[in-house]
Amino acid sequence: MTKFFQLVIAGIEIGSIYALVALAIVIIYASTGLKNLAQGEMAMFSAFIAYQFHAWGLGIWLALILAILTTFVLGMGVQQVVLKPVQDSSLLTVVIVTLGLFLGLNSVAGFIWGYMMLAFPAIFPEGAVEIGSVGISYAAIGVFAVLLACAGALFALFQFTKIGLAMRAVAYNKETSMLVGVQVNRVIMVGFGLAASLGAVGGIFAAPKLFLDPFMMLTVLIYALASAAFGGLDSPLGAVIAGLFIGVIENLAGGYIGFIGSDLKIVVPLVIILGTLLFRPQGLLGRKYIPRV
Amino acid sequence: MAKTTIIRGTSQYRSIVTVGFALLGLVVILLPFVMSGFRTFQFTMALLWALGVLSLNMLTGWSGQISLGHSALFGLGSYTTCILVGTYEWNPLLTIPVAALVTFIFGIMIGIPALRLAGLYLALMTLAIGVAFTPVIRRFKEHTGGSMGISIKKKVFPEEIVGLNLDQYLYFLVVIFAVVMFALARNLLKSRVGRAITAMRDNEIPAQTMGIYPARYKTLIFATSSMFAGIAGALYAFVIRFSAPYSFTLTLAIFFLAGLVVGGIGTLAGAVLGGLFIQFVPYYAEEINQSLAGMVFGIIIIVIMVTAPTGVLGLIKKVRARVVTVADPPVVRN
Amino acid sequence: MSLLEVNNLVAGYGMVQVLNGISLSVEEGEVAVVLGANGAGKTTTLRALTGMIKTSGSVLFEGEEMVGKKTDQIVRHRIAHVPQGRGTVAQMDVDENLELGAYIRSDKAGIAADKQKMFELFPRLAERRKQAAGSLSGGEQQMLAIARALMMSPRLLLLDEPSLGLAPLIIRSVFDTLQQINTEFGTTMLVVEQNANLALGIAKSAFVLETGDIVAGGSAAQIAADDTIRKAYLGI
Numbered sequence: 001m002t003k004f005f006q007l008v009i010a011g012i013e014i015g016s017i018y019a020l021v022a023l024a025i026v027i028i029y030a031s032t033g034l035k036n037l038a039q040g041e042m043a044m045f046s047a048f049i050a051y052q053f054h055a056w057g058l059g060i061w062l063a064l065i066l067a068i069l070t071t072f073v074l075g076m077g078v079q080q081v082v083l084k085p086v087q088d089s090s091l092l093t094v095v096i097v098t099l100g101l102f103l104g105l106n107s108v109a110g111f112i113w114g115y116m117m118l119a120f121p122a123i124f125p126e127g128a129v130e131i132g133s134v135g136i137s138y139a140a141i142g143v144f145a146v147l148l149a150c151a152g153a154l155f156a157l158f159q160f161t162k163i164g165l166a167m168r169a170v171a172y173n174k175e176t177s178m179l180v181g182v183q184v185n186r187v188i189m190v191g192f193g194l195a196a197s198l199g200a201v202g203g204i205f206a207a208p209k210l211f212l213d214p215f216m217m218l219t220v221l222i223y224a225l226a227s228a229a230f231g232g233l234d235s236p237l238g239a240v241i242a243g244l245f246i247g248v249i250e251n252l253a254g255g256y257i258g259f260i261g262s263d264l265k266i267v268v269p270l271v272i273i274l275g276t277l278l279f280r281p282q283g284l285l286g287r288k289y290i291p292r293v
Numbered sequence: 294m295a296k297t298t299i300i301r302g303t304s305q306y307r308s309i310v311t312v313g314f315a316l317l318g319l320v321v322i323l324l325p326f327v328m329s330g331f332r333t334f335q336f337t338m339a340l341l342w343a344l345g346v347l348s349l350n351m352l353t354g355w356s357g358q359i360s361l362g363h364s365a366l367f368g369l370g371s372y373t374t375c376i377l378v379g380t381y382e383w384n385p386l387l388t389i390p391v392a393a394l395v396t397f398i399f400g401i402m403i404g405i406p407a408l409r410l411a412g413l414y415l416a417l418m419t420l421a422i423g424v425a426f427t428p429v430i431r432r433f434k435e436h437t438g439g440s441m442g443i444s445i446k447k448k449v450f451p452e453e454i455v456g457l458n459l460d461q462y463l464y465f466l467v468v469i470f471a472v473v474m475f476a477l478a479r480n481l482l483k484s485r486v487g488r489a490i491t492a493m494r495d496n497e498i499p500a501q502t503m504g505i506y507p508a509r510y511k512t513l514i515f516a517t518s519s520m521f522a523g524i525a526g527a528l529y530a531f532v533i534r535f536s537a538p539y540s541f542t543l544t545l546a547i548f549f550l551a552g553l554v555v556g557g558i559g560t561l562a563g564a565v566l567g568g569l570f571i572q573f574v575p576y577y578a579e580e581i582n583q584s585l586a587g588m589v590f591g592i593i594i595i596v597i598m599v600t601a602p603t604g605v606l607g608l609i610k611k612v613r614a615r616v617v618t619v620a621d622p623p624v625v626r627n
Numbered sequence: 628m629s630l631l632e633v634n635n636l637v638a639g640y641g642m643v644q645v646l647n648g649i650s651l652s653v654e655e656g657e658v659a660v661v662l663g664a665n666g667a668g669k670t671t672t673l674r675a676l677t678g679m680i681k682t683s684g685s686v687l688f689e690g691e692e693m694v695g696k697k698t699d700q701i702v703r704h705r706i707a708h709v710p711q712g713r714g715t716v717a718q719m720d721v722d723e724n725l726e727l728g729a730y731i732r733s734d735k736a737g738i739a740a741d742k743q744k745m746f747e748l749f750p751r752l753a754e755r756r757k758q759a760a761g762s763l764s765g766g767e768q769q770m771l772a773i774a775r776a777l778m779m780s781p782r783l784l785l786l787d788e789p790s791l792g793l794a795p796l797i798i799r800s801v802f803d804t805l806q807q808i809n810t811e812f813g814t815t816m817l818v819v820e821q822n823a824n825l826a827l828g829i830a831k832s833a834f835v836l837e838t839g840d841i842v843a844g845g846s847a848a849q850i851a852a853d854d855t856i857r858k859a860y861l862g863i
Contacts, residue, residue, distance in 0.1 A: 035413055035416075037416075037420065082595055082599075085599045086598060086599060089598075090357075091359075091413060091416075092353065092357060092359060092558075093598050093602065095359050095413075095416050096359075096550060096554055096594060096598050097594070097595050097598045097599070099361070099547050099550060099594065100551075100590070100591045100592070100593075100594030100595040100598065101591065101595065102547065102591070103544070103547050103551075103587050103590050103591035103594070104587070104588055104590075104591025104592055104595070105591070106587060106591075107584040107585070107586070107587025107588040107590075107591060108584070108588060110583065110584040110587070111582060111583075111584035111585070111588065115583075162730070165723065165726060165727055165730075166727075166730065168716075168718075168719065169716050169719070169727050172716045172717065172718045172719065173716045173717070175679075175710065175714070176710075176714045176715065176716055176727075177716075177727075178679070178698045178699060178702075179677065179698065179702060179707075179708045179710065179714060180702065180727050180728055180730045180731070180775070180779065181699050181702040181703050181730050181731035181779070182699060182730055183699045184699070218424055218543065219424060221424075222420065222421050222424050222425075225417050225420065225421070226417075226421070229414065229417060261432065263428045263429070263431050263432035264428065264429065264432050265428075266421075266424065266425045266428050266429075267425055267429070269421055270418070270421040270422065270425055273414070273417055273418050273421060274406055274418065277406060277414045277418070278406055281414070
């Protein structure tokens, strides 16, 4: 039983990261219909920015807050320069452009920080809370708490603030939003900044565990995409639940099924995407879309 | 300059096309005798990438579907050949049909579930396959050699018999395959099946009402495209004589996509331009900096998609249109 | 000076020109209607006024030029537009739609008071406060769309075929409500409508639009009394 709980806790820890990046993907998808395949790379870039601030001598918490704020601005810039021109283009164009962004960000990170793995300083203190024979590390508790805090803040933003109301309105109906005076493009831009920041939180809190290198978020992206698809592409709550679920399932599968081990864990999201699209294409909590001629 | 108009199907048009192809053929044949061995090798590689781009083009350009798993399919072909030749000592040419079959079946396996849904999910799933390929290859290291890769050590081609050196031999081998594959692709596009597929891309639901079953065609085109990627991968194994998991990462899939975008989505000749681009841009860029190629590719992809979605070939056509007009013959009514 | 003065307004979609330079004006406090058959350019007229399509010519609102401004800027002059097909956010509930309607305002107390007014005006909406707009009946959705527009406390209310897709009885009550709004709140309205009889019934002035040109204009009573216009353009 100890092994089981240990695996579940490890799953929740990594699942929190998936959920954060999935949230970022869902927010952008819901508000613009764009699926940002570069979301993971943007998060990776933010982790490097945090690393850089820390390397310049800032405390780790200050460094990561500054990195998240920087990412907010960068995210808005990326939307304005790269994605806005193709916002209403075909899916193919959008996917290709976000992949261009993917490759570009990856290479720029490699150019600035190199391809060697860098150790990212621990954000939470070492050690663990012992419950019976199960140890829950402070890092695991911390990351999970960060996820809950982000999800809670997001919920509050959407439900109780004017900008949140506008963001939801834009996501659902751009024309009506425009007609009540919402500056649709600006709202989308802020949405991108927000999503980028959420991804940044994911990237930064993943960094101490995964180490820093330009490819660190590649598998996280796959898990996050699987979470977004599984939870429902337009459902933030679905993204959180699915992210945690996939993290746990992946760890249990890797831990108990010898054939899978650590190398084949990556097949888990693949199976989940496959299962989702076969049995419930709109995802767990997503809305069904019926195309019209 | 006075603008000339050339009508398709006239003898003038045919002679221009014939001369053009003859000149191109001459260049292709003479190239390995004029260039150094290394240059010849580079052009061989460019052709291999062109075949990779072609395979992706069949899917993306014709049917509008997106695949990020073509690096994995290319790799699957390469591994098939490397394992059969390296471990089981097959005749390399015999491994091509096997690689084709393996990737065709794999393509059907991906295509069947994916065809039920919109392109977004196909992109997602193939992305996952592209990323999963490396760890899966590592997992089965007793067959694949794991992270170390697998190589073909023995000499496998009797190049001296035809009086060529190895670089020249491989070059011509790939050229022959390329000509056949491009011709096949062209005929497929012009066939009933090809027309059904492009009709579906342009608008799926009306196509359905005309009795075209998207599911069947989507699977078929996905499998065929996979097979082309697999054959290209097998040829790659001939040339490089080595397969390693890190040669077939997502980056390769994005490079294929970049080649496709640069050459022009949906055009056959664009694939060749794309192949040259994939081979030579990183070669020169990496002399300056290791990361430069990726940056250049990333920026070029974005700039082209935003400003000139028809790619380089589209630009060439536009320039040509300023000089000559190629027109279809007028319809004659009796 | 009229509240709204449109001069030689040209608009269209892409290469297709729909409005060939129309002119009309709306006085403060009145209800004006634009009548015309399908495809006459009624919807295009309203879309041009709120900057939703490419437009040239002149639209003076309170003496200020609107052509060339973006929709959200135009709306900030408190021009409310209820588009065809209702213009509510289907996924949001009634309350949220009303909040959204007041997006450009920041006087919290005023917003709350206006919301209360809306619930008095449309008691049905009060009963369905927490229901998603998309789940309301067609008539209720139209009421919500109007209420949403009024939440802006508009200087000018543009209504695009408020009768579209509604049952005759409901249409009647929508128009009664519009008249009530005009008399109680003094809201200036420009209504485009196919149903000429109903629209003329609440209007003070009227314009007839025919394939992109205004072919007649004057007081609603005049237009209603003119047999040639009625036969030629209004089919009544």
